[in-house]
Amino acid sequence: MRSNLSIFFVIGILTVCSFVPVTIAEDGQNMTLEDAGLRLVTMRNDTSLDTNDDGSPDTFRVVIVLNATANTADVNMVLIASTGSRAIEQWVNTTVEGQENFSISLESWEVGQYSMTLQMYDPQTMNILVNLDLGSFWFEPALSLPTLRLSLDAPSYIQTGDTCMVTRVFSDEVGYRYGMMGSRTFTGAPFQVYESDEVIDCSNWPAGNYNLVESYQNGLGQSSEVELSFSINNRPAPDFSLEIVGNGDEIGTTCTVTIVAGSANESLSSHTKVWDVIPNQQIGDVTSIDCSDWAPGIHKVVVTTNNSEEISTTRGANIVRLPPILATDDNQSEENVNWPVRSAGSEITQNPNGWYAIGGISLVAFILVLLLTRRKDRVIDEDTLPSPEEMLLEETSQYVAPNLVVPDSGGLPTHTDEEGITWRRHDDGQVDWWDYQNLVWVRFE
Numbered sequence: 001m002r003s004n005l006s007i008f009f010v011i012g013i014l015t016v017c018s019f020v021p022v023t024i025a026e027d028g029q030n031m032t033l034e035d036a037g038l039r040l041v042t043m044r045n046d047t048s049l050d051t052n053d054d055g056s057p058d059t060f061r062v063v064i065v066l067n068a069t070a071n072t073a074d075v076n077m078v079l080i081a082s083t084g085s086r087a088i089e090q091w092v093n094t095t096v097e098g099q100e101n102f103s104i105s106l107e108s109w110e111v112g113q114y115s116m117t118l119q120m121y122d123p124q125t126m127n128i129l130v131n132l133d134l135g136s137f138w139f140e141p142a143l144s145l146p147t148l149r150l151s152l153d154a155p156s157y158i159q160t161g162d163t164c165m166v167t168r169v170f171s172d173e174v175g176y177r178y179g180m181m182g183s184r185t186f187t188g189a190p191f192q193v194y195e196s197d198e199v200i201d202c203s204n205w206p207a208g209n210y211n212l213v214e215s216y217q218n219g220l221g222q223s224s225e226v227e228l229s230f231s232i233n234n235r236p237a238p239d240f241s242l243e244i245v246g247n248g249d250e251i252g253t254t255c256t257v258t259i260v261a262g263s264a265n266e267s268l269s270s271h272t273k274v275w276d277v278i279p280n281q282q283i284g285d286v287t288s289i290d291c292s293d294w295a296p297g298i299h300k301v302v303v304t305t306n307n308s309e310e311i312s313t314t315r316g317a318n319i320v321r322l323p324p325i326l327a328t329d330d331n332q333s334e335e336n337v338n339w340p341v342r343s344a345g346s347e348i349t350q351n352p353n354g355w356y357a358i359g360g361i362s363l364v365a366f367i368l369v370l371l372l373t374r375r376k377d378r379v380i381d382e383d384t385l386p387s388p389e390e391m392l393l394e395e396t397s398q399y400v401a402p403n404l405v406v407p408d409s410g411g412l413p414t415h416t417d418e419e420g421i422t423w424r425r426h427d428d429g430q431v432d433w434w435d436y437q438n439l440v441w442v443r444f445e
Contacts, residue, residue: 031127033120037073038096038129041065045116045134051107051142058142060116061105062134068096075129076121079104083112086220088178093123108139109174109220143173146216148184150228154202159235161308164202166228172218180219188212207234238305238313239266246292248320248429255291255321257301268305276302296323297417320431320444322423323415357406407434407441 033040042065049059062079072095079090090106108114114137120130149169155162175181186193188211193200202210209231217223239262246255261268268287275283278300283289291299302316407414409424416422422434424441432441 031122031125031129033129034069036075036122036129037068037070038075039067039069040130041067041099043118047137049105054140056140057137058108058140059105060108060114060137060139061103062116062118064102064104064118065099066096066102067099072097074123076123076126077102077104078119078121079106080117080119081106081108082115082117083110084115086110107142107177109143109178109222110141110145112139113137114139143177144171145174146172146182146218146222146224148214148216148224148226150212150214150226152228152230154230158230158232160205160207160232161235162203162232164205164232166200166202166212168198168200168214170216172216172222174220174222175218178220182216182218184214184216186212186214202232205232207232235307235309235311237311238268238271238307239263240268240305240313240315242301242303242315242317244317244319247317248322248425248431250322250324251294251296252292252324255294255319256288257291257303257317257319258288259303259305271305271307274304274306276304291319291321294319294321296321296415320423322413322425325413407439 044063046059046061046063048057049061050057051059060079060081064077066075074095075093077092077094081088081090086109088106088109090104092102092104094100094102104118106116116134116137118130118132118134119128121128147170151167151169152165153167154164158164170184172181184195186195189200189202190205190208190210210229212228213225215223215225240259241262243258243260244256245258246253249255259268259273273285273287275281275286275289277283277289279295279297281289281294281299289301291301297320299319299321300316301319302314304312304314306312407422407424412424412426414422414424423444424432424434426432431444433444434440435442
């Protein structure tokens with residue numbers, strides 16, 4: 001049916017061209033195609049073209065056959081499509097040699113009624129030679145309208161430092177086809193976003209709520225806008241603990257301090273670790289340290305972990321290392337000669353001088369108590385009371401400075417560190433220290 005209509009339309013055009021010369025001039029110059037050295041042989045309109053195969057016509061094409069009455073002739077042709085609010089022009093500027101065929105097409109850019117007009121001009125004077133109304137036709141869009149899309153590639157719960165990408169998709173076939181591309185605007189990002197940025201990296205964005213908006217409008221007034229909202233949350237401080245093996249054991253035995261993540265979801269591999277050990281130990285950015293050869297005594301261990309956002313957590317512990325029991329003085333070396341002396345408990349004979357000192361102190365205390373008791377029982381005449389200065393001198397003369405008492409270890413191994421503190425170690429690894437003021441053993445926590 002469409003083929004028959006096209007044939008009838010061509011026959012009609014040929015008939016018109018045979019009996020009615022196309023010599024239309026609207027500028028008052030009365031120029032015709034013959035004046036420009038041309039003759040319109042035939043013309044055909046194609047109005048049922050479906051370029052996107054959606055079942056609806058979307059393209060208009062006019063085919064023109066021109067013959068130059070001389071050897072050559074110049075002509076400018078333009079096909080104008082108008083929907084009332086917008087108009088598009090498609091120009092063909094050419095030189096005709098003998099007889100030539102020309103095809104001019106226009107793709108529809110929106111749904112609506114299109115009025116089609118063909119005009120021809122003399123290129124030297126730009127006087128109009130032909131102005132033909134080709135009729136009105138209904139077209140569906142052949143070209144896609146401006147399209148914008150934003151897609152987010154990130155975890156469902158985004159934290160600072162997580163992988164975060166925003167992909168931008170843009171197309172405007174109409175603006176590209178007719179040279180009427182517009183400009184895109186992007187708002188809502190904390191940093192500059194350029195039109196050429198197809199992928200935006202939001203991995204380094206600070207925490208906050210974001211509402212990204214992109215808009216576009218081409219030269220035909222067609223526009224598009226898209227929004228994307230998401231939130232980035234502050235990453236919490238690193239969660240970890242210190243796992244200690246060998247605390248309170250002898251030097252040379254297994255001893256380690258290891259950083260252990262607080263949960264299975266906590267990854268410390270990318271965190272920096274800063275160790276501070278007193279007495280000083282040179283330790284790098286590691287997860288575990290070996291303390292088996294540390295000198296006997298108490299070591300303070302403090303470790304700080306920092307994530308990529310410079311959020312840190314600090315943990316600390318005290319590590320006690322004991323000297324080994326040396327059977328003879330032959331085992332002493334330059335390295336361990338200054339180690340604290342460690343008692344082997346019941347295996348070493350206790351010094352009897354300690355018991356003598358305790359007995360002496362007890363005897364002195366008994367005598368002082370006896371003297372004070374007798375003084376209270378005496379009746380002293382007020383006239384014979386000594387002066388305050390004499391009483392102070394008498395009390396001072398009776399003060400006896402206590403001696404340091406050597407503690408009884410109860411058969412447990414002991415040692416005295418550089419600060420003069422005596423330590424006692426139980427079979428289960430617990431450690432006590434001797435309180436010289438109260439003369440008791442105190443559990444070390």
